[in-house]
Amino acid sequence: MTVSPSRFALFYALYFALLGCIAPYWGLYLHDLSFSPAEIGSLMALFGVVRILAPNMWASQAERFRGPVQMVRYAGLLTLVCFSLIFITQSFVGVAMVMLAYGFFWAAMLPQYEVLCLRALGNQVDKYSRVRLWGSIGFVVSVTALGVLLNAFEVGVLPIVMWALMMLITVNSWLMPDVSHPRSPSEGGGESFWRYLFRPAIVGFILLNVLLQLSFGPYYTFFSIYLDEAGYSAAMTGVIWAVGVIAEVVLFWQFGRIMHLLSWRAWVIVSLVLTALRWLLTGVLIGSLPSLFILQILHAFSFGVMHAVSMRYVQKLFPDHFHGRAQALYSSVSFGVGGALGAWISGLLWEPMGGTLVFALAGAASLAGAVVAWLTLSPVKR
Template sequence: MPYWRISGFYFFYFASLGALVPYWGLYLQDLEFSPAEIGELIASLQATKIVAPNLWGWIGDRTGKRMRIVRLAGLISPLAFVGVFFGSGYWWMMMVMIAFSFFWNASLPQFEATTLNHLGRDTHRYSQVRVWGSIGFVLVVAALGPLLDRFGTVLVPPVVLGLFAGIWLMSLTVPEKGHPHSHLASGSIMAIIKKPEVIAFLVVCFLMQAGHAPYYAFFSIYLEAHDYSRTAIGVLWALGVGAEVLLFVFMHRILQRVNVRRVLIISLALASVRWLLVAKFVDTAWVMVFAQLLHAATFGSFHAAAIHLVHTYFVGQHQGRGQAFYSSISFGLGGMLGSLYSGYLWSGLGSSFTYGLAAALALVATLIAMRWIRG
């Protein structure tokens, strides 16, 4: 198990998210895009998650060479991202964001499958590797906030580009690892997807990410509008992912003792609480701190439980496409539609209504999980 090499990839991948997720919306706002346009542009990042992971997942499952895909995607995504330095119009930015994200989004599901194959029977220890991604996110988001207060969002693109380069370099160090029992899954992947429990699981993941979309797209803009400095914004983001880091450290023990279904349901219920707090108490700093601490559940424990279930549902040669399908339905379709409704509702019905809707989506997902997902 090449622990540090795999951990290094996660570190750089999620460090790039630490620059993009909290600060890309602010960067687009400084380019004078409207909330609707920001929602559409961020939706384009999520839209490529619908197609790219499934295309590359099919190739990875057919060839068994998942790390080749990760390395190719890791090389092309920074080359495509360079386009942001050569224009700032709406359609140019849309084209560049679609181009780099098509490859950037392709790599993670294939790397997740490779990681789980390296772990073998110790899949409950996934969180001990994945925690380094969260550490990368925390370090970048905390360091970048004060720098943006001083120098502005013009720093965001070069930082992202450097982190993309780090992803590619780390991908070169991780060896290939196929699944030792790929013959166990010779049937159609559609037979798995059509199972009622799997359908319910995918719907739950879709709703959870659609509910998170206003957070990823507009939380920094929301805080800045309520007089939080960019340093404070960075601290709040870092606090949320810091809580996620602590949870990941102990997650393997939790999953050994607590039913994965229960972990999933608790995470969903806490997401509904979190978005209600964000909707109603943005001007109360300690409530925002508490809401950010809930990120440990709404992303950390939920994602760990979801990855565990995907690995259980999609075995053998279907692992790559299973991870890709999970990514495309939740982060792709859910994130895309969530970013779109966020952008359109933000200007029309307001930020509080938008986060209230996010809370409702999480509540519906909780009820579906309680009814249809088994332990």
């Protein structure tokens, strides 16, 4: 039995609606708890660190489950249970433990869904983009609605909304058909899998994604705080975030029609250069709302193009029986290593250097990723 694309669309909508709570507003919640920028950066870095470990640890235990669906069911349930503890702690250590615990299980879900979805769609990136865009729609709805909600209520309402979304994600996973896929005898053979990582194209692919996510560090950790300090309301903060993701939605919807215009490597390089420009000008033009809207549109490249093409590279660079582990690796090293470093470094530098310079450094990291892509990736165009 195969899983309907609509079931994946619902998962993406809910999962990224939850991300729409975390990325723009979790920093504000931590700020409301009176944590310093360094503490906020450290907490977000810890959340990134667990995303390094969790996908690979779960993928290495895949043979203990009937299939990916059973795995995401348990991961969703344990995510919900662990996050529930946020309602009984506000200390730095307590919040850190909750973030580590629920993050460990939450991070296990997306790579498995990505593998299931791509298999169900025959690894066709254009079809995948049209299913994945529902995640962007979920993010837009979440971030916009929360902006309005936080204008009316205190930011303390945020964990309640997040808990409700986690409950819906868990329910959705238990309603999915319990499909399983035959495993190759070599799947799970760690030694042969790790040998692939020494290939120049794979090293370059991993490094450029680490640099990209490192560049997102100040954006995911401090952008909403930066907007608040610049005088923007919570509702307008939600709108600003939504503009970027709406551009991402349009990109996912139309990417199948335009992807043939450039090679995969060219798409990566163009996206990373535009991302570098985006971060540099964000720090300079934070006080100009029209400029921020224009810069947010570049999120179509910073995330939309980069994720769609990266998913295809994962399928190309690794053989079929390693796609599950490769997807977990991609998730852990890019969003985990890159995200953790970006959050930690931006937390350390935010007060002494200020937002303008920190965003400029983020731009430099993205530009370095473009150089890595030019030197290591092959110009595939299919």
